[in-house]
Amino acid sequence: MMEACRLFLLLAFVLTASAVSLERQKRQVGLEGPRNEVGEELPPPISVDPPVDPPVEEKEDTDTEEEVRPVEELEEVVPGGLSEGEITSLVSAHNKLRDAKSLQELTWSKPIEVNAKMLVDCDVEWPGPPPTYTNFGTFKSDVADLVAGWGKEDIDLTKSALETGCRPSAYGGFNCNHNTNLMQPHIRRIACAAKECDGGDRQLVCVYVDYEDMYWYGRRRR
Numbered sequence: 001m002m003e004a005c006r007l008f009l010l011l012a013f014v015l016t017a018s019a020v021s022l023e024r025q026k027r028q029v030g031l032e033g034p035r036n037e038v039g040e041e042l043p044p045p046i047s048v049d050p051p052v053d054p055p056v057e058e059k060e061d062t063d064t065e066e067e068v069r070p071v072e073e074l075e076e077v078v079p080g081g082l083s084e085g086e087i088t089s090l091v092s093a094h095n096k097l098r099d100a101k102s103l104q105e106l107t108w109s110k111p112i113e114v115n116a117k118m119l120v121d122c123d124v125e126w127p128g129p130p131p132t133y134t135n136f137g138t139f140k141s142d143v144a145d146l147v148a149g150w151g152k153e154d155i156d157l158t159k160s161a162l163e164t165g166c167r168p169s170a171y172g173g174f175n176c177n178h179n180t181n182l183m184q185p186h187i188r189r190i191a192c193a194a195k196e197c198d199g200g201d202r203q204l205v206c207v208y209v210d211y212e213d214m215y216w217y218g219r220r221r222r
Contacts, residue, residue, distance in 0.1 A: 080194050080195050080196025080197070080202045080203075081117075081193065081194055081195065082143075082192060082193065082194045086143050086194075087108060087192070089142075089143055089144040090143055090144070090147060090190075090192050090206070091106060091107070091108055091190065092144070093143075093144040093147035093148060094106050094147060094182055094190060097147070097148075097150075097151040097179075097182065097183070098182070098183065101183060103183065103185055104185075104188065106187065106188065106189065106190040106208070107188065107189060107190070108189075108190060108191060109189040109190065109191045109209075110191070111191075112132075112189055112190075112191035112207050112209060113191035113192070113193065115128065115129070115191070115207060116128075116191045116192055116193035116205050116206070116207050117193040119134070119193070119205050119207070120193040120194060120195045120203055120204070120205045121195070121203065121205075122195060122197035122198070122203050125164060125165070125167070125205075126205075127167035128167070128207040128209070129209075130169065130170035130171070131169055131170070131171065131209060131210070132169060132207050132208060132209045133166075133167065133168060133169050133176070133181040133182075133184055133187065133207070133208040133209075134166065134167040134181070134205060134206070134207050134208075135150065135165070135166050135178045135181050135182065135204075135205070135206045135208075136164075136165050136166065136203070136204065136205050136206075137150070137165065137178070137203075137204045138197070138201045138202065138203055138204065139201070139202055139204060140200060140201060140202065143194070143204060146204065147182075150177075150178035150179055150182060151179055151182075152179075153177045153178055153179040153180075154177075154179070155179055155180060155183065157175045157176070157177065157180060160177050160179075161175040161176065161177060162176065162177045162178070165177070165178060166178050166180075166181050167181075168180075168181065169184075181208060182206075182208065184208065184210075186210045187208040187209060187210050188209070188210050189208070189209050189210070190206060190207070190208050191206070191207050192204060192205060192206040192207070193205055
């Protein structure tokens with residue numbers, strides 16, 4: 001009986017020593033978890049995955065770049081614009097007045113026509129580029145009659161200079177009327193444009209220039 005008790009006590013001592021040794025080993029290798037104030041080991045912390053941002057949906061690019069067209073293609077239809085017949089009448093009416101003074105005839109310029117279409121406006125008389133001369137007027141049907149009326153204005157600017165209706169070249173003085181502009185001896189090219197305005201009138205702008213390479217591709221002003 002005494003022998004059995006000794007064996008039991010010896011086994012208990014061995015188990016207790018093993019547990020203490022295991023605890024020491026855990027502390028040495030860092031396997032022991034955190035403990036509370038009374039020495040009890042705390043459970044391991046709960047692992048929480050970091051939040052994941054939702055995927056960003058790529059929006060389809062619906063913006064399209066505006067097509068840049070050559071200036072020669074700015075042939076948009078403007079209400080009240082000039083017909084081919086009216087263009088012919090305009091050139092003929094101008095050259096009839098110039099022929100009477102033995103001045104060189106004018107020829108139509110498509111590039112300058114683009115500029116004239118940019119300038120024509122029912123409310124504002126936008127002048128052409130500095131080297132050009134510009135005439136303005138209104139008509140209802142026969143544009144040739146309008147030009148014929150321009151030819152009746154007195155060439156003497158001390159008597160008949162206009163405050164509106166014409167713009168001289170920036171290099172040709174400060175005064176003008178329709179007749180002095182279209183009778184400039186050095187001009188060689190002409191182009192005009194028209195636009196329908198309130199009341200049934202049509203606004204006309206004519207640009208005259210001596211060298212076509214002086215033509216200015218300006219921005220549309222309306």
